Amino acid sequence: MSNFVAAAKEQLAALITSAYESAVAEGLLAEGAKAPEIEASRDPSFGDWSSGFALASAKALGKSPRDIAALLIDRVELTGTFFSELTMAGPGFLNARLSDLWFYELLNAIEDEGDGYGSVDVGQGRSVMVEFVSANPTGPMTIGNARGGVLGDTLAEVLHRAGYKVWREFYCNDTGNQVDLLGRSLEARYLQKCGVEVPFPEDGYHGDDIAARADEFIAEQGDALVHASEEQRRQTLIDFALPKNIEKMRADLARYRIRYDRFFYETELHKSGYVDETLDKLTAAGHTYEQDGAVWFKATAFGAEKDDVLRKSNGFLTYYAVDIAYHRDKFEKRGFDMVIDVLGADHHGHTLRFASSMAALGIDPTRLRFVLMQLVRLTREGEVVRVSKRTGKAITLSDLLDEIPVDAARFFFNARAHDSHLEFDMDLAVRQDSENPVYYVQYAHARISSLLNTLADEGHAPPPAAEIDVSLLTDESERALLRALAAYPEEIRLSAVNFDPSRINRYCVELAGHFHRFYHAQRIRGAESGVLEARLKLALTTCDVLKNALGVLGIDAPEKM
């Protein structure tokens, strides 16, 4: 588990610190400087890594930044380190250039770690549940679910690579208000199709899928339900449609390469009595009260703006009450160290109240984390398309996957950080040309694969890293590619700690770009002995890391295009 970016940073910081301490011991600088900060150089002509240490500490040390930098450079010994050069530039920046030793050890480490390259250990084996999509089984999934699906799935994968034990869960609301509404909508369509004139529920689901389910039922079981009791009719229709809807969701998600460790059904919580038990616990702890015939949770006692209803005056539980029990189950029963809920931004009002309810149950609310996903704006022919599940005008995940390849869809929906709005241009997505950057990345992989095959046919196999002379890889395109390869573990780490797997998309594009530039700048085939092997190894290593990173995204790495 190596992180050469971090290793280089730490070493450079240590070199500067020790030079600073020498200067202090010699009485040339005052004490009290802050630890040096190291960052990647913006421009390769400055070197690979730089530090603004001299600028940041100039005030405390009472000397000019350039004087400080000069003193430090005099006291740094670079022999045997990851750096070949340390210079001063501009107002007093310290610029360091990476040495062949660093590049050599990097290639060896990537080879040694194989598929495990990129893994880091921020999770330290702690368990985390990622709950995502959790769409209501009242109809097909939408474009919004398409984004949430990829976000949750790739976030889970990133956390896995970052050293967490990961569990993917889908919470299925298979009972309650929405299901009741589904029953009334189905009933109305059913009766209408059987020739009974009834009004459609005003707030019902207008989608074609409802009518289709009614048709299916009639085809299988006829119109006998017309004469059944209202309650029996609705329940029969729900029992008919709900499993089909759930199975459809599961199949669509699988087609989208998303598989869950568990579908958790809301009814399980009710059957086991866990919801009632949880409410009793809250009440026993004095966190509830009754008013207007309803039972309320004192969320304001935990910093919320207002209290929330747990049990409505009609006796039914709110979704909130059930969700509290569900989250208690995640922590208390199943013992997850951390739980991440991937939610649409339209649910952001819930975050505080969930945190307060966990606190009320004696569960550390910081163990519950939310990833709020800004909504998808769908455009078609330059116009914003309004989508609504209720009115049935949504474009479904199923429709989407009929039109565009899974690889492109997964890349597209993971292209933006979760807190950015994502614009989804239907006309663009349908086009399968190079405008989608996923092809740029896949092309790099295919190109390398082809190259390796061609050279293998000519008897050139990439040698072990230990035999490579990295001092032959001197071109800027080669150095840049090596640095990009080294950046991978740090990208995984940052994606994990920021809950932002879209970084990996951008990393893939960047790595592919570095390869394409190297490919044009340097020829492998026909290069002299030593150089050929070094470049071939560089190509193979790039191929492996690209495949690795695409694997995080759940995207294929094709050998031919």
Add this chain to the structure above:
RNA sequence: GCGCCUGUAGCUCAGUCGGAUAGAGCAACUGCCUUCUAAGCAGUAGGUCGAGCGUUCGAGUCGCCCCAGGCGUGCCA
């Protein structure tokens, strides 16, 4: 009204902890395949980082205040 998110090139978006000349893709324009895949590469052009004030050696980044857009603010989920 209050809360959360967003505002950077014609379009879609990056920009790490405040750092050097603000980047990428697409679109536009100009070049590059008798030689490892041209779904590629090189180059040109394109910017009041929404506006203003402040903090400091230094602000796209931090603070305040406006403006604009999205979402929320249910005994719906």
